[in-house]
Every structure is written in structure tokens, then in C-alpha cells.
Amino acid sequence: MPLINIIPGDKIPVAPMNLRLPAWRVPGWLLVFWWLLRGLVRVTVLAVRYWWLTVPTGLALWLRLEYGGLLLASVALAVAAVCLAWWRWHPVSWLRFGWYPMVARVRALLIYRVRWASVMATCGLATVFGGDRYVPRLLRVRCDRFGDELTVRMLPGQIPDDWAQAAERLAYAFRLRDGHARSTSRPDRVVVRFLRRDPLATTIDPLPVPDVPDLDGLALGVREDGLPYRLRLAGSHVLVAGATNAGKGSVLWSLIRSLAGGIRSGLVEVWAFDPKGGMELAAGAPLFARFVYDDPDGMAGVLEEAVKRMRLRAARLRGVTRQHVPSVEDPLLVLVVDELAALTAYLTDRKVRDRIKEALGLLLSQGRAVGVHVIAALQDPRKDVLPFRDLFPTRIGLRLTEAEQVHMVLGDGARDRGALCDRIPDSLPGVGYVALDGVREPARVRFSYLTDDDIRQLGRDYQRHDRNDDDQEVTE
Numbered sequence: 001m002p003l004i005n006i007i008p009g010d011k012i013p014v015a016p017m018n019l020r021l022p023a024w025r026v027p028g029w030l031l032v033f034w035w036l037l038r039g040l041v042r043v044t045v046l047a048v049r050y051w052w053l054t055v056p057t058g059l060a061l062w063l064r065l066e067y068g069g070l071l072l073a074s075v076a077l078a079v080a081a082v083c084l085a086w087w088r089w090h091p092v093s094w095l096r097f098g099w100y101p102m103v104a105r106v107r108a109l110l111i112y113r114v115r116w117a118s119v120m121a122t123c124g125l126a127t128v129f130g131g132d133r134y135v136p137r138l139l140r141v142r143c144d145r146f147g148d149e150l151t152v153r154m155l156p157g158q159i160p161d162d163w164a165q166a167a168e169r170l171a172y173a174f175r176l177r178d179g180h181a182r183s184t185s186r187p188d189r190v191v192v193r194f195l196r197r198d199p200l201a202t203t204i205d206p207l208p209v210p211d212v213p214d215l216d217g218l219a220l221g222v223r224e225d226g227l228p229y230r231l232r233l234a235g236s237h238v239l240v241a242g243a244t245n246a247g248k249g250s251v252l253w254s255l256i257r258s259l260a261g262g263i264r265s266g267l268v269e270v271w272a273f274d275p276k277g278g279m280e281l282a283a284g285a286p287l288f289a290r291f292v293y294d295d296p297d298g299m300a301g302v303l304e305e306a307v308k309r310m311r312l313r314a315a316r317l318r319g320v321t322r323q324h325v326p327s328v329e330d331p332l333l334v335l336v337v338d339e340l341a342a343l344t345a346y347l348t349d350r351k352v353r354d355r356i357k358e359a360l361g362l363l364l365s366q367g368r369a370v371g372v373h374v375i376a377a378l379q380d381p382r383k384d385v386l387p388f389r390d391l392f393p394t395r396i397g398l399r400l401t402e403a404e405q406v407h408m409v410l411g412d413g414a415r416d417r418g419a420l421c422d423r424i425p426d427s428l429p430g431v432g433y434v435a436l437d438g439v440r441e442p443a444r445v446r447f448s449y450l451t452d453d454d455i456r457q458l459g460r461d462y463q464r465h466d467r468n469d470d471d472q473e474v475t476e
């Protein structure tokens with residue numbers, strides 16, 4: 001076997017070498033000396049690797065032997081007091097630089113390293129080459145409040161998707177419940193995150209409303225890593241898919257709330273369509289320039305009006321700019337549709353349905369550059385229900401009933417990369433998977449939740465700048 005064929009993983013010999021070598025006469029003392037030397041080197045390597053165990057133990061032993069147990073107890077007490085004081089004085093830095101690094105080392109040693117080779121083999125991540133078994137190398141373990149993050153050097157031939165598929169099995173093998181894998185900037189590495197506690201288990205309160213909405217990053221909720229989830233609306237349309245009670249309303253309301261500053265100042269105009277009788281969106285009616293519900297013919301008319309507005313704007317901007325910039329005279333137009341399938345699939349009046357489909361098709365294909373955006377919620381993402389799915393660049397998958405629906409909403413392979421929308425429990429409404437800019441793997445997020453009172457308050461605080469009760473157009 002040529003020497004250059006080397007796998008950069010940990011080599012686990014399958015069986016002791018079974019070779020017949022020519023007989024050599026080795027003196028007994030030389031053998032003993034060799035074994036001792038090897039043992040000494042191994043112990044030294046281990047002592048250096050686990051210095052955080054050996055140094056304090058060595059110090060404790062030395063203190064005990066040199067100065068007696070009383071001094072040892074006093075030093076231990078002093079160390080404990082320093083840690084306690086640090087925790088009381090600045091808990092954040094204590095947790096970050098003191099406690100969690102310590103927990104990480106202990107968990108790495110007692111949980112991950114001890115079972116690593118066997119878990120890799122049973123989860124199908126080890127390989128055999130030239131008669132030897134190789135397992136990926138565990139490089140680092142980091143812990144935080146919610147889970148453990150393992151940086152691993154993959155074996156040649158593995159990609160982060162292999163780890164994403166095995167992540168749940170790995171989590172269970174280490175006696176945890178939830179695991180995801182993500183790629184890193186280095187192509188030979190993958191980061192596997194195991195959750196001990198779900199950071200998205202609690203409801204997210206409504207987020208602060210910026211005076212001027214940042215269309216490149218509207219804050220709508222929280223990601224698993226604790227950072228805010230920001231959605232880019234500029235140049236996009238948004239599709240939200242989720243089963244009944246998955247929390248589609250919370251996504252729509254989080255979005256409307258993030259735009260509320262612009263609604264009040266006139267930079268943003270929201271037209272709301274609520275085919276389910278106005279139940280979902282009615283509480284925020286003062287925010288909407290148009291609010292249509294129940295009447296399909298009326299909705300078709302308003303959508304056609306939006307098309308007209310879009311075409312006029314496109315004609316005006318042609319040759320002037322390639323991207324519309326919202327202003328009070330020419331505001332961003334956001335069409336919010338709750339339950340899109342009620343307009344595109346379940347309507348019995350074919351003529352009206354065709355008008356709606358035509359208008360929606362035009363808005364979705366031509367609206368982005370001229371500042372006309374569609375935000376639509378949907379329960380059933382099947383192709384025959386929504387023919388325009390591919391025209392939504394931004395898609396959000398909340399709880400879905402079947403695994404195939406994940407591919408329909410988030411695209412092929414999204415589920416293999418970790419978007420387990422069909423596994424989101426009923427107890428976590430408002431939790432879903434989204435794609436993040438520049439990140440291959442979908443991220444799990446939770447959207448903020450607005451109660452009816454919050455929505456009414458939002459309507460009072462941020463009602464349209466030009467609104468008086470007479471001019472609001474409501475179509476029933």
C-alpha cells in the first residue's frame with residue numbers, strides 16, 4: 001500500500017497484527033524497557049492533554065503532602081469563594097469563560113470521547129480502509145445554556161449532509177434528543193449541535209417596532225442561537241406554509257408589526273386579504289389601506305388594482321432605476337394574504353378564480369423590482385393548490401403534516417439538511433425553518449407572538465398616517 005494513502009481520521013486497529021515475522025532474539029530487559037518507555041510517553045501525552053485535571057490534582061497532592069490537609073481545604077475554599085464572587089459580580093462572563101468551558105471539558109471526556117468510536121460506527125460515520133477502521137476526529141466540544149456543539153473533522157468522502165442526516169441518531173446515541181449539523185467555512189469540518197434544552201421553548205414577546213423599517217432585515221423572531229431572525233423583504237415575496245394552528249398568523253403579524261413604523265409614516269402601504277372571513281386580520285384593520293374579506297369578486301378586483309398600480313409604477317421607473325425606493329408619495333405596497341389556497345384552489349367560481357390567478361401571477365413575477373410584495377400564508381403546499389410556489393423567493397416552513405411537504409415548501413433536500421417541519425410538535429406554534437443568507441442549512445426560528453390586545457394596540461399606535469375613519473376601504 002503506498003504511503004500517501006492516509007485517511008486523516010483516528011485509526012482503530014481492527015485486530016492485532018497476525019503476521020509471522022522472522023524470529024529475533026530480544027533480551028527480556030530490552031522488552032521491559034520498551035514497554036515502560038511507551039507507557040511513560042502515553043501517560044505524559046494524556047497528562048498534557050488533560051492538564052485541567054492533572055494540574056489541579058497534582059497541586060492538591062503536593063499541598064496535602066507538603067503542608068497538610070488544612071491548607072489544602074483552605075485553598076479549595078478560597079478557589080470556590082473566588083468562583084462564587086465572579087458569578088455574583090458578573091454572571092455572564094463567569095458562565096462564558098468559567099462555567100461552560102469547564103462543563104464542556106467534563107462532558108467531552110465523560111460523554112463524547114468515551115463513546116465516540118462506537119457511536120461513529122453504529123451511526124454509519126466510520127469507514128474501513130486497508131483493513132483498518134477510521135473514525136472522524138472530534139476536535140472540540142463547546143457547551144452553552146441550551147446544548148453542546150461538537151466540531152468534527154469529517155472523513156474523506158463525507159459531506160455535511162451526511163452528518164445532518166445522522167444528527168438525530170447521534171443525539172440519541174449520546175442520550176440527548178435533538179441534533180442538527182451545519183457546515184463551516186472549512187470544507188473538512190462540520191459542527192454538530194445537540195440540544196439539552198430547547199431555546200425556542202418559550203413564547204417570544206412582540207419585538208420593538210423600528211420607526212423606519214429595515215427592508216433588508218425585518219426582525220421577526222429569534223433563532224436557535226439566540227440572535228434575532230431577520231427577513232429580507234426587499235426584492236422578495238414571502239410564502240408561509242403551516243398546518244392548522246402552526247402559527248401562520250404569528251408570522252404575518254410579526255411582519256406587519258416590523259413594518260408598522262413605515263405604515264404610520266406613509267412609507268409602506270399594506271393591503272390585507274382575509275378570505276377566511278376577516279377573523280385573522282380584522283384586529284389590525286386601522287393599519288391597512290385596503291382590507292378585503294369574504295367576497296372573492298372584491299378580492300379579485302383589489303388584486304387587479306394592485307396590478308394596475310404595479311404597471312403604472314413600472315412604466316414610470318423604466319429607464320430611471322432598476323429598484324424602486326419607497327417614499328411617502330410612492331410607498332412600498334405589501335399585499336398580505338391569509339390562506340392563499342382559498343383564492344387559488346378552493347374557489348368554486350371559475351371565472352373569479354382565473355382572474356385572481358392571473359393577477360397573482362403578474363404580481364409575483366413582476367412586482368419585486370417595483371416595490372410590490374406579496375406575503376401569503378398557506379396550509380397545504382401541494383402544487384395543485386398553489387401553482388405559483390416557485391415565484392416566492394422567501395419561504396417559511398412551520399409545522400407541516402407530512403415530510404414531502406417540506407420539500408414542496410423549502411425545496412429539494414431541505415429536509416435532509418435538517419428542516420424537520422413535520423417533526424415540530426403541536427406544543428410549539430410559531431416555530432419553523434427558514435433559509436438564511438449564505439448558510440446552506442435551514443435555521444430553526446420562533447416568531448414573536450402578538451395577542452389580540454397587542455394587535456389592537458399596534459393598530460392604535462401605528463395606524464396609517466393619512467387615515468381618517470371615512471377613507472378606509474373595506475370590502476366585504
Ligand SMILES: Nc1ncnc2c1ncn2[C@@H]1O[C@H](COP(=O)(O)OP(=O)(O)OP(=O)(O)O)[C@@H](O)[C@H]1O
Pocket residue numbers: 203204242243244245246247248249250379429430431446447448449
Ligand atoms: N409564535 C407563537 N408563539 C406562541 N404561541 C403561538 C404562536 N403563534 C401561534 N401561537 C398559538 O397557536 C394558536 C394558533 O395560532 P394561529 O392562529 O396563528 O395558527 P394558524 O397557523 O394561523 O392556524 P389556522 O390555519 O387555523 O388559522 C394561537 O392561538 C396561539 O395560541
